[in-house]
Amino acid sequence: MTTVVHLETAVDLDERADSDPRRVSVSATLSAVLDNGRRITLLDDRGWGSTGLWETTAVGEIEDTARTVVGPDEPAEGQTHEEVAAAHWTHLVAVLGERGVAADSDALRRLPHAVVLSDRLRSRVATA
Template sequence: MNLLTIVDVKDRDSPHLYVKCTLFLETHAGGRLPLLVDRGWATNQSWEDVRLEEIVDEAPVVVGPDAGGSGDEEALASGHWEFLTARARAEGVNVSANEMRTLPHHVELTEQLKSRLAKA
């Protein structure tokens, strides 16, 4: 199993970086189970100034555990992995939170995003 974040353009017309991220669990059988569908980020950085590597590096952070300024980071991380594990188990995938947090995490950019970056 692997974690996979797919990054896509959120707003084609925005002059600034604006992307959405979907986190999937790739199963042993080859299926993709969506775990998080409501993540992404925007900046005031123009598309022309964005490097592909920046997006690839930032995506796992955006779909990862939230960093809390006032909370216990480990408690936030545990809650995140427990939530993802519950989503997977609800779909019949038997995985533990400890296993989930150690899975390889890959990032894939959509053709639309690659095209948008190439036009910049």
């Protein structure tokens, strides 16, 4: 049986980032990495932007933000953090199930979560 061994968020420059040197803009794609090396995309609609200089944006800051933006999201009015988190992990388990991989939401949320910056993004940011 194939299992998920860790989560990975790939972070790259947003195409709009090159148009304004004062805007830091990136996209983030969350994937599950399986024990056979295969990757399954779980979320590909995430990212963020801020006004600032690339030279003052640290790799660690991008890694921390990437883990945040791929969820769980902040609760809407009337929701609790626990409800939103449960729905988030249930959704990811459903995506895996659609691709033939059985997973448990509690186990999934405890997996290591790596963040990988693209070479072109890494070349633009501070090394601190």
